[in-house]
Amino acid sequence: MSTIEDLKTAVINGRRKDVKTLVPELLESGIEPSALLSQALIPAMGVVGERFKNNEIFVPEMLVSARAMKEAMNVLEPKLLEAGIRPEHTALIGTVEGDLHDIGKNLVATMWKGAGFDVIDLGVNVPAARFIEAIEEHKPHIVGLSALLTTTMPAMRDTVAAIREAGHTSVKLLVGGAPITQSYANEIGADGYSRDAASAVDAAKEALGV
Amino acid sequence: MEIFTPDGRRHQREVPPAAVRLPLSSWLEGEHLPLNTRCGERGLCRGCLVRVDGRMLRACQAEAGAFETVSIPDASFRDNRLNGVSSFEIGTHRYALRTRPGIGLALDIGTTTVAGALWNLADGTCLAHASAANEQRRFGDNVLSRIDHAVGLGGASPALQSALVKDTLEPLIHTLCAAASIDPARITEAVAAGNTVMLHGFAGARLSGFAAYPFRPEFLGRRTLRSRDLGFTPDFPVFLGASPGPFVGADITLGALASGILEEDAPALLVDFGTNGEILLKTGDGYLATATAAGPAFEGGRLNCGAIAGKGVISSMALRGGEWKVTLAGELSGRITGISGAAYVDFIAEALRAGILNRMGRFDTDHPAVERAEVDGEMQRCVKVCGPLFVSEADVAELIQAKAAIAAGVMTLLELAETRPGELRTVYIAGGFGYHLNCAHAMAVGMLPDVPAERLHVIGNASLGGASLVLQSDAGSAADTLCGNCRVVELNQIDCFEDHFIDCMPLERIS
Numbered sequence: 001m002s003t004i005e006d007l008k009t010a011v012i013n014g015r016r017k018d019v020k021t022l023v024p025e026l027l028e029s030g031i032e033p034s035a036l037l038s039q040a041l042i043p044a045m046g047v048v049g050e051r052f053k054n055n056e057i058f059v060p061e062m063l064v065s066a067r068a069m070k071e072a073m074n075v076l077e078p079k080l081l082e083a084g085i086r087p088e089h090t091a092l093i094g095t096v097e098g099d100l101h102d103i104g105k106n107l108v109a110t111m112w113k114g115a116g117f118d119v120i121d122l123g124v125n126v127p128a129a130r131f132i133e134a135i136e137e138h139k140p141h142i143v144g145l146s147a148l149l150t151t152t153m154p155a156m157r158d159t160v161a162a163i164r165e166a167g168h169t170s171v172k173l174l175v176g177g178a179p180i181t182q183s184y185a186n187e188i189g190a191d192g193y194s195r196d197a198a199s200a201v202d203a204a205k206e207a208l209g210v
Numbered sequence: 211m212e213i214f215t216p217d218g219r220r221h222q223r224e225v226p227p228a229a230v231r232l233p234l235s236s237w238l239e240g241e242h243l244p245l246n247t248r249c250g251e252r253g254l255c256r257g258c259l260v261r262v263d264g265r266m267l268r269a270c271q272a273e274a275g276a277f278e279t280v281s282i283p284d285a286s287f288r289d290n291r292l293n294g295v296s297s298f299e300i301g302t303h304r305y306a307l308r309t310r311p312g313i314g315l316a317l318d319i320g321t322t323t324v325a326g327a328l329w330n331l332a333d334g335t336c337l338a339h340a341s342a343a344n345e346q347r348r349f350g351d352n353v354l355s356r357i358d359h360a361v362g363l364g365g366a367s368p369a370l371q372s373a374l375v376k377d378t379l380e381p382l383i384h385t386l387c388a389a390a391s392i393d394p395a396r397i398t399e400a401v402a403a404g405n406t407v408m409l410h411g412f413a414g415a416r417l418s419g420f421a422a423y424p425f426r427p428e429f430l431g432r433r434t435l436r437s438r439d440l441g442f443t444p445d446f447p448v449f450l451g452a453s454p455g456p457f458v459g460a461d462i463t464l465g466a467l468a469s470g471i472l473e474e475d476a477p478a479l480l481v482d483f484g485t486n487g488e489i490l491l492k493t494g495d496g497y498l499a500t501a502t503a504a505g506p507a508f509e510g511g512r513l514n515c516g517a518i519a520g521k522g523v524i525s526s527m528a529l530r531g532g533e534w535k536v537t538l539a540g541e542l543s544g545r546i547t548g549i550s551g552a553a554y555v556d557f558i559a560e561a562l563r564a565g566i567l568n569r570m571g572r573f574d575t576d577h578p579a580v581e582r583a584e585v586d587g588e589m590q591r592c593v594k595v596c597g598p599l600f601v602s603e604a605d606v607a608e609l610i611q612a613k614a615a616i617a618a619g620v621m622t623l624l625e626l627a628e629t630r631p632g633e634l635r636t637v638y639i640a641g642g643f644g645y646h647l648n649c650a651h652a653m654a655v656g657m658l659p660d661v662p663a664e665r666l667h668v669i670g671n672a673s674l675g676g677a678s679l680v681l682q683s684d685a686g687s688a689a690d691t692l693c694g695n696c697r698v699v700e701l702n703q704i705d706c707f708e709d710h711f712i713d714c715m716p717l718e719r720i721s
């Protein structure tokens with residue numbers, strides 16, 4: 001019989017197909033969805049993030065693990081919602097207006113889910129107004145902005161300014177993406193910057209003080 | 211100021227009071243000591259790192275007046291001997307040749323390099339061909355930085371146009387004419403291929419429409435301009451090829467004409483391994499085209515020892531008895547200066563085979579060839595190739611992203627056309643590799659899906675070939691027909707692209 005440990009290992013190793021069969025199997029055996037999340041998926045992504053930071057794995061492996069994690073979450077999320085289980089912290093994430101890159105942003109979103117956050121993904125090409133609307137609707141603790149193009153860096157700056165101007169001064173704004181640097185993040189008034197998806201988890205935790 | 215260049219020379223220059231507050235990189239540029247200001251002097255990249263008082267700093271973020279002594283490391287020195295690929299071949303075609311008196315100029319305007327060929331239109335002989343670096347590079351190594359620069363000036367940038375026309379194409383034309391012993395005034399017409407952004411910059415059109423989605427270029431269809439209006443001294447008509455979409459340019463349409471894919475049985479594929487990674491798939495009922503934004507890695511960009519194949523650059527390598535045997539592009543005079551994209555592919559394939567590298571792009575730390583060295587202030591695993599040249603794990607990671615982008619673009623188009631890779635009848639490989647690419651290695655590392663070797667054709671600079679063909683025949687209208695028959699696929703709107711991108715990351719065969 002399969003165990004929670006098997007699921008954790010399958011996610012770490014990015015074996016999406018195994019995950020696809022393991023999740024329903026474990027649920028059927030009577031394990032709670034929340035237990036799968038807290039005992040398999042969250043620890044698995046913790047291991048992945050740790051290994052990445054220690055230079056033991058690189059982006060390709062991380063993408064593969066995240067994809068396996070996503071596979072599991074696709075099944076679990078509706079069930080968790082049904083059971084009325086909501087994570088303590090909510091995060092909003094999106095790629096800024098004019099920018100269509102989302103592979104890196106999706107990775108950050110999955111790592112945040114893997115850290116136990118409720119993540120609302122607004123997708124790509126998200127105008128500042130849409131971010132503000134979603135902030136008002138979901139009342140997130142953190143908002144992640146991603147930009148991959150030099151030409152959409154100004155949109156990131158504008159989005160940060162617009163969110164602040166709309167009066168959302170306490171929500172933590174975290175930014176990232178290949179052309180973004182710590183000094184740019186400081187310059188535009190973001191609360192945090194991270195250069196990869198693993199440190200995005202640390203940045204989020206730090207911003208939340210957890 | 212005392213400036214040391216990588217060739218070991220010492221240059222003594224005075225910084226005039228007016229230049230004291232200029233960015234060090236801008237001032238050096240004016241002193242003909244240009245740096246690799248890849249991000250367009252925004253302080254975002256490491257292309258302009260110089261050594262001052264034993265530490266490295268970004269020259270674009272420092273003032274020229276602040277230093278007594280500066281030394282420019284090899285990686286930061288912008289090599290003006292940079293060569294592109296001007297070799298090409300024109301496949302069998304069905305166009306009627308239009309012989310007439312005159313001298314024709316074919317141009318391929320690439321983001322990184324430009325290439326040209328001079329033709330005697332009376333008898334269809336090639337009088338000269340050559341290539342050079344695109345001097346717009348000083349505004350950034352990718353199109354976005356240049357667009358950004360133009361947008362900052364309200365949309366169009368005279369400086370960008372003049373960097374292309376005055377600093378790049380005019381010298382290239384003079385080189386071509388000198389080689390052919392022809393007076394430039396005798397040129398009667400020109401055909402230019404190139405990506406949409408380059409053609410806009412060439413025509414002096416506004417680049418604002420490329421800055422963010424949704425893209426609204428000023429023109430896509432073919433155009434005829436006068437060279438005098440572009441800033442050239444001799445006056446002749448300049449024909450710009452048609453582009454299928456905002457980021458799928460005339461380089462791929464004209465490249466298609468030269469490759470012979472139009473005459474080939476479907477399914478057939480044309481892949482341009484350039485910064486933009488354009489792909490054209492011929493299906494049973496038309497064409498699918500896309501751009502994968504692979505980045506400049508295959509042209510040596512963003513790699514520690516990367517260079518475009520030219521004099522002193524390694525064009526291929528093989529691991530023999532634990533030693534790297536390297537072949538150079540052109541004969542060696544002086545030092546070996548860099549590793550070309552094609553040679554990096556050799557490196558990866560050979561290192562994989564020898565177990566130095568694993569399929570995820572990591573070096574085996576227990577292997578004797580692997581050492582730890584400081585690169586850009588960080589400790590990295592590296593493998594020495596020869597002399598000071600090495601490949602680091604970060605270089606491999608950069609190449610993996612680029613190859614995954616192209617392979618995923620190919621797999622996505624194939625999926626849309628419900629075609630398996632093995633069904634491809636012909637695969638044409640064009641672009642910066644020139645003729646150096648080892649196709650067996652390319653397939654072994656999963657840059658391209660596996661197809662039998664006899665179906666692969668490396669065709670060099672196909673867009674220069676296409677521009678030449680249009681110059682000499684009635685092929686121009688076929689390019690228009692191709693654009694009309696071609697569906698441009700926006701990869702970000704196709705869900706399976708991300709999946710393919712992840713699947714194509716490991717260094718292994720794709721089938």
Ligand code: B1M
Pocket residue numbers: 059093098099100101102103104105107108143144145146147148149150151174175176177178179193194195196197198200352353354355422423457485486501502503504505506608611612615700701702707708711
């Ligand atoms: C909230 O907090 C955070 C914290 C950390 C965050 C974060 C947020 N967001 C990201 N991070 C960080 O964590 C992640 C994991 O460690 C990292 O994310 P990354 O996204 O960096 O890494 C991902 C895991 C994997 N990497 C990627 O996903 C990007 C890979 C490359 C190849 C790339 C791809 C795949 C694509 N592209 Co585009 N593309 C390129 C890229 C070239 C390269 N070699 O890097 C790049 C980014 N593209 C570029 C360009 C020019 C373009 N692209 C375009 C389009 C595309 C595709 C659609 C083909 C595709 C995107 C598909 C998709 N669904 O995302 C166009 C623009 C479209 C638009 N308006 O957005 C187009 C304009 C060109 C075109 N040919 O169409 C270049 C940008 C140059 C620049 N300096 O601005 C580019 C560097 C390639 C190049 N030419 O050099 C970190 O940055």
